[in-house]
Amino acid sequence: MFGCIVAGRLVQTNLQQVDVNKFTFQLDDAEAINHIVVFLLGTMPFQQGSAATVHLLWPNKTWQLLGMLSNEKASAIFRLKTNGSKSTTAQQSTTGASISDMSMDSSSSTTTSASTTPITATLGISIEPIDVVMSQIATLASSSSSSSSTAPSKALVPxxxxxxxxxxxxxxxxxxxxxxxxxxxxxxxxxxxxxxxxxxxxxxxxxxxxxxxxxxxxxxx
Known part of the structure; x- marks a missing residue:
């Protein structure tokens, strides 16, 4: 039902169903990831009134909401940014392109040191009633807008x-x-x-x- 592509890698087919409405992909060497594409395969659409939320999980962390999928929005691109320790923040895009930015804190931005064990993250997909999905996305959008409003101005003089x-x-x-x-x-x-x-x-x-x-x-x- 779902597909996943990490930029520069082959299409992942290791989808695992962990519950009636929940699925996961294992993302190897997660610190080297810069873009993730999640999409519907087209073989099985969502049931009427259903959609899905997309989440990311680092080891020893909590699930982080990234965005959503629906029959009308069958794919989403998430751009990862690397900052420091392993935590994530995400911004749901409101554009038709559906590209969402996610700040990904880790010890290395693009490569993993030979002395460090590569980290495996988990991409989670949860099928929910569409009103539940939209309420979660609204929370994500509001938190993103509040973060941007508190960001310092780049103007030389405000x-x-x-x-x-x-x-x-x-x-x-x-x-x-x-x-x-x-x-x-x-x-x-x-x-x-x-x-x-x-x-x-x-x-x-x-x-x-x-x-x-x-x-x-x-x-x-």
Whole structure:
């Protein structure tokens, strides 16, 4: 019913049924895995009103929810990221491509040292009523969004700081001076391609006047 492919390896056919509605794949040398594809073979669809959750289990850890499969979403790709000790976090993708990111903490990112025994992880698939599956996925999505909202901004200067402080820290005269310099440089650049020098018209003066009257003029779309 289910198939599994680890990137760079053959299709796995070692599916084991451990309960009436639960199945597992053994993932050898799990620390070297970067992508996992889980899919329906197409030989046996889910019964009406059923779907499946996909989980990952490290030795001595608890099951980690990765995503889901259904008749309408017959395959899912999970991208693993390596960080440190053996624990996982997952993010259920909401796009049609169904690619989910999973942070995989381990001692090695892509290779296993000769002195270290390769680790075998377990991929679990549990068939459940579709409303149960969707409620679990909703929890996964909400936890992922909260994690992303608390992540530090990559901006050199947070936009909120600019919006909150610009009115008090930037004077109209300084904005007007910057606008005049920008327009002058632009004028010099453009006229360098002209055959005859055209004097600066009212455009520069208009921009400077607007910038002086409204310091946020140049930042407004």
């Amino acid at each position: 936009l909120s700081s600019i919006n909150n402080n610009s009115a008090t820290t930037v004077s109209p005269d300084s904005v007007a001076a910057i606008a005049q310099k920008v327009m002058s440089h632009l004028y010099n650049h453009v006229t360098s391609f002209a055959t005859a020098v055209v004097p600066q018209g009212s455009t520069v003066l208009n921009v400077v006047r607007k910038a002086k009257a409204d310091p946020m003029f140049l930042t407004r779309e």
